[in-house]
Amino acid sequence: MPKRRSFECPNCGTVVNEPTKTWQLVAPIPDRKGRITITIMGVFECPNCGHRWRDVVSKLKVGETSVEVSGREISVEERREPKVIEIDLENLDEEMAKLEEYEEK
């Protein structure tokens, strides 16, 4: 299990927890399992000495059957949440009542 990374200023060693800016790099070529690798890059700024640097925040491997986050594989089945379709029945009744009223006149 890879442990959660903390980011140290290469200049003075101060630990910085959050990047000031992140962006994604998507590899155009899938790996041997057919997954696309997405690298999250970050810009860090040291609150102590003001040094700025870039580092890899995390790597995601996204495929049809699994997603790998920083070396930990999660099956897509696990992540799938049941779909909820909400229909506002109260509103529907109101609309129907209005229609009926109109037709009676």
Ligand SMILES: [Zn+2]
């Ligand atoms: Zn520093």
